Amino acid sequence: MTVTNLKQSINSERLLKRLQDLGRIGLDNDNKRTRLAASDADKAGRDRLIVWMKEDGLEVEIDRIGNIFGIWYSTENRNEEPILLGSHIDTVINAGMYDGCYGVLSGLEVINTLQKKGVKPSRPIAVAAFTNEEGVRYQPDMMGSLVYAGGLSVEDALKTVGSDGTLLGEELERIGYAGTKEPGFLKPYAYIELHIEQGPILDKEGISIGAVENLQGISWQRITIEGIANHAGTTPIVMRRDAGLAAARVITYLRDRANASNGQTVATVGTISFKPNAVNVVPSLATFTVDLRNPNEQRLQEEEQALANYLKELAASEEVSISSEQLARFSPVSFDENIVKLIEQAASKLELHSKRMTSGAGHDAQMMARICPSAMIFVPSIEGISHNPKEATNDSDLIAGANVLLDVVNNLAGN
Ligand code: HGY
Ligand code: MN
Ligand code: MN
Numbered sequence: 032m033t034v035t036n037l038k039q040s041i042n043s044e045r046l047l048k049r050l051q052d053l054g055r056i057g058l059d060n061d062n063k064r065t066r067l068a069a070s071d072a073d074k075a076g077r078d079r080l081i082v083w084m085k086e087d088g089l090e091v092e093i094d095r096i097g098n099i100f101g102i103w104y105s106t107e108n109r110n111e112e113p114i115l116l117g118s119h120i121d122t123v124i125n126a127g128m129y130d131g132c133y134g135v136l137s138g139l140e141v142i143n144t145l146q147k148k149g150v151k152p153s154r155p156i157a158v159a160a161f162t163n164e165e166g167v168r169y170q171p172d173m174m175g176s177l178v179y180a181g182g183l184s185v186e187d188a189l190k191t192v193g194s195d196g197t198l199l200g201e202e203l204e205r206i207g208y209a210g211t212k213e214p215g216f217l218k219p220y221a222y223i224e225l226h227i228e229q230g231p232i233l234d235k236e237g238i239s240i241g242a243v244e245n246l247q248g249i250s251w252q253r254i255t256i257e258g259i260a261n262h263a264g265t266t267p268i269v270m271r272r273d274a275g276l277a278a279a280r281v282i283t284y285l286r287d288r289a290n291a292s293n294g295q296t297v298a299t300v301g302t303i304s305f306k307p308n309a310v311n312v313v314p315s316l317a318t319f320t321v322d323l324r325n326p327n328e329q330r331l332q333e334e335e336q337a338l339a340n341y342l343k344e345l346a347a348s349e350e351v352s353i354s355s356e357q358l359a360r361f362s363p364v365s366f367d368e369n370i371v372k373l374i375e376q377a378a379s380k381l382e383l384h385s386k387r388m389t390s391g392a393g394h395d396a397q398m399m400a401r402i403c404p405s406a407m408i409f410v411p412s413i414e415g416i417s418h419n420p421k422e423a424t425n426d427s428d429l430i431a432g433a434n435v436l437l438d439v440v441n442n443l444a445g446n
């Protein structure tokens with residue numbers, strides 16, 4: 032049955048209300064939103080999502096790494112590979128309310144709209160909420176989709192020790208989301224992820240839709256610098272083995288490298304801690320993370336090599352010892368050209384401007400692209416702000432993005 036009058040059919044009210052509802056889960060007394068993977072707040076979000084999935088008659092499956100799937104089967108298409116939508120509902124610390132949630136909840140709206148229009152898709156349509164996309168508590172990030180795509184064994188993933196010393200497997204048990212399905216149990220026909228851009232491009236250029244054709248490479252490391260604790264007052268500068276100073280040199284070195292890359296490389300030191308962490312003691316230990324990204328694999332490797340060489344020189348000049356542990360490493364991926372084209376066509380059908388772009392942020396689509404044709408749809412982030420409670424997108428853009436997703440799915444489902 033070809034359904035033509037799907038244009039602008041998404042139930043905007045329900046989508047916007049659910050975004051608010053989900054956004055209230057994980058708020059602390061200072062109104063800060065945090066739903067770290069496998070935390071109680073994550074559980075509360077998961078529980079709510081499953082209620083919504085069941086309300087729409089979806090079959091809910093949970094796999095061993097806690098990925099949640101809501102699947103809409105019809106009798107005729109049960110054995111076909113499903114079209115998979117989705118994203119994640121875990122957050123960073125003090126997060127916005129759209130990152131990830133928008134793609135999951137829009138996926139539910141797409142199914143609900145097709146159901147109400149009486150569409151009989153040629154294949155099942157499913158929505159995934161992947162575990163631990165953010166990687167704040169347990170590294171690497173995009174862990175649930177990485178396991179799903181076969182990039183990490185579920186056994187190894189469950190053994191991951193978090194930044195708080197907990198075991199992911201035990202935490203998933205504790206919150207009741209250690210599922211039984213083997214990751215990869217559904218082989219998707221295609222995967223489409225709708226997401227806020229989290230960067231400034233669409234907002235600055237006044238464009239409604241990003242047709243994301245690739246996603247940059249990501250390298251995460253934890254660096255440990257060991258010096259010697261000493262008295263802050265009596266120890267002459269020349270005698271110091273100052274781990275804190277050495278860490279500071281690495282931070283400015285990374286910024287200089289990024290500045291010299293004409294906008295290709297981005298480098299971030301997002302976490303740092305000193306030991307003994309006392310005002311009057313020269314730090315004996317500095318531990319920090321480095322997030323390096325570049326859209327080009329070769330360039331990313333060069334950046335990693337340059338940093339490794341710099342750390343060697345620094346260890347000698349500051350007489351400290353420096354070690355590094357890889358926390359995540361994902362190459363750039365290119366998305367499926369046919370789906371990217373469908374996104375552009377859907378945008379023009381809805382009289383929306385669209386632009387092809389590269390994603391600066393990591394996403395579950397980066398993993399799903401390993402096992403099926405995948406692509407992403409972006410909508411503008413106001414002033415490009417994200418991973419920040421000020422993260423915002425105009426309602427009209429949120430609805431437009433969901434309608435583009437609906438059109439792409441309707442196309443892929445052979446309607
Ligand atoms: O780090 C990222 O880009 C993703 O949000 N985890
Ligand atoms: Mn995200
Ligand atoms: Mn994020």
Ligand code: MN
Nearest residue numbers: 392393394395
């Ligand atoms: Mn992401």
